[in-house]
Amino acid sequence: MDNARFADQLASGCSALGITVGPDVGPKLQRLMAELLKWNAKVNLTAITAPEEVLEKHFLDSLAVLPEVKGATSLLDLGAGAGFPGLPLKLELPEMGVTLVDTVGKKIAFIKAAAASLGLVGVRGLHARAEGKPETEGIPRAQVLIARAFMDLPDWLNLAPAYVEEGGRVVAMLGKQQTDAELQARAAERNLRVVSARSYRLPFSGAERQVAVFAKQ
Numbered sequence: 436m437d438n439a440r441f442a443d444q445l446a447s448g449c450s451a452l453g454i455t456v457g458p459d460v461g462p463k464l465q466r467l468m469a470e471l472l473k474w475n476a477k478v479n480l481t482a483i484t485a486p487e488e489v490l491e492k493h494f495l496d497s498l499a500v501l502p503e504v505k506g507a508t509s510l511l512d513l514g515a516g517a518g519f520p521g522l523p524l525k526l527e528l529p530e531m532g533v534t535l536v537d538t539v540g541k542k543i544a545f546i547k548a549a550a551a552s553l554g555l556v557g558v559r560g561l562h563a564r565a566e567g568k569p570e571t572e573g574i575p576r577a578q579v580l581i582a583r584a585f586m587d588l589p590d591w592l593n594l595a596p597a598y599v600e601e602g603g604r605v606v607a608m609l610g611k612q613q614t615d616a617e618l619q620a621r622a623a624e625r626n627l628r629v630v631s632a633r634s635y636r637l638p639f640s641g642a643e644r645q646v647a648v649f650a651k652q
């Protein structure tokens with residue numbers, strides 16, 4: 436994808452999602468895509484490799500939750516894979532400290548290399564397994580905890596609160612749509628409350644996504 440087409444697709448995708456990103460974000464995402472595709476040719480990081488799909492399914496889907504993440508000083512991305520949603524969010528929110536955790540070493544190696552190549556300050560890649568015990572795992576708590584395609588919602592809501600600072604929130608990026616009643620019930624069972632929930636569609640494929648935010652009662 437050439438620079439002009441990338442910029443055009445990014446702009447129209449952001450507009451469809453109702454978000455805006457700074458002028459330096461596009462060129463940085465292009466660099467991130469180049470790194471991802473270069474690494475992916477050698478080590479398998481993601482099944483999504485067509486540039487248009489990387490832009491939509493990794494970059495734009497990550498940025499779609501900007502409204503839920505904005506204002507956080509620290510973000511913890513559990514099961515980050517090749518860095519999604521944490522890396523694109525960091526590009527738009529450079530002041531926010533971001534820790535990305537995965538059990539697969541090569542994914543963390545990629546995250547570290549990509550962050551260095553993009554000159555990102557305040558990005559930490561952590562090779563660890565999240566099992567609900569942040570102290571023993573060496574995983575820092577954050578104001579906002581996020582994950583995409585990590586666990587089923589019930590398992591995620593069991594695990595997540597341990598990683599959130601007092602007054603913080605849990606952001607769940609869901610492929611499978613949950614009704615408001617289901618979200619409320621899941622939250623109540625764990626002494627959490629639903630702060631917000633909304634569905635959105637990816638701008639080019641129309642694939643449906645949902646993002647729900649939870650806080651401790």
Ligand SMILES: C[S@@+](CC[C@H](N)C(=O)[O-])C[C@H]1O[C@@H](n2cnc3c(N)ncnc32)[C@H](O)[C@@H]1O
Binds near residue numbers: 515518520536537
């Ligand atoms: C389906 S991928 C999603 C990756 C990324 N969040 C995305 O949306 O592109 C799930 C990732 O979670 C990681 N993972 C699974 N269980 C984990 C755990 N307990 N702690 C940390 N990472 C885990 C896997 O290695 C994998 O990279």
